Amino acid sequence: MKPMFKKVTIVGMGMMGGSLGMALLKNRIAKEVCGAGRNIAKLNQAKKLYAATTVTDNLEEAVKGADLIVISVVADKIAYMYKKLLEAGLCEDTIVTDMGSVKKEITDDICGLKGYKDNFIGSHPMVGSEKKGVKNSIFNLFNAGNCIVTGPKESKYVKKVARLWKAVGMNTVFMTPQQHDDAVAGISHMPHLAAFALLHSQKDCIKNSKDIIGTGFKSMTRIGASGEDVWAGILYANKEQVIKQAQRYRKEIERAEKMLKAGKVMPYIKAARLLRESLDK
Known part of the structure; x- marks a missing residue:
């Protein structure tokens, strides 16, 4: 051919x-x-x-x-x-x-x-x-x-x-270029920023007790090992959209905390599970 x-x-x-x-x-x-x-x-x-x-x-x-x-x-x-x-x-x-x-x-x-x-x-x-x-x-x-x-x-x-x-x-x-940037800010750029933040939040455990860290944490933070020379440029170039997604994510974390405090976390987890399962259908 x-x-x-x-x-x-x-x-x-x-x-x-x-x-x-x-x-x-x-x-x-x-x-x-x-x-x-x-x-x-x-x-x-x-x-x-x-x-x-x-x-x-x-x-x-x-x-x-x-x-x-x-x-x-x-x-x-x-x-x-x-x-x-x-x-x-x-x-x-x-x-x-x-x-x-x-x-x-x-x-x-x-x-x-x-x-x-x-x-x-x-x-x-x-x-x-x-x-x-x-x-x-x-x-x-x-x-x-x-x-x-x-x-x-x-x-x-x-x-x-x-x-x-x-x-x-x-x-x-x-x-369009704008539609692209709006979408990937949430499904690509924000997950990387979240992985970086999660790693920083657990730096003491990583330094002092890394032998107890299992596959769940490692899977969630795999993209946190991405190169800073690449990802700093990406985040800066789409900064406005990423900040919007970070604010949205922060509100969702706060909502999850409220559900946990109120003893209503099970339906919250179920809803998240169904969303995740829908990705593979």
């Missing part, structure tokens, strides 16, 4: 970029995957893992001949990276997408750049890991996951980006 893309360039070959490169090559979605970045040693590691067929630290080489570029850097550097692609000779026929967890600020910043090519389509594959680096890449990371694509369905670029994510096994959902 003919590959969907001749050349896909992935800028930023960390865990997410590496996983995408592996999926593109394993499933023969792209004939060539070019891994681009600043650290040649890490890029060569991506090549050894078959997450890329070629690697470069030269953006002019990276953009040349690419029919799709995926920006896989931290959220607060995505617009900057698009600007660098423009400076490197980005062609207006090259589709550019990303894997960032914030959309409104990034899209506005990119569309406001001088020389913008009207070729950026935001993507957010709702998968990942708290582990970092291309060495932790997973070839089937995207299988059966959901990917939010921001842009009008009728756009040929949006259709092509949606096809990319479907080809690596994802379900696609279409939203």
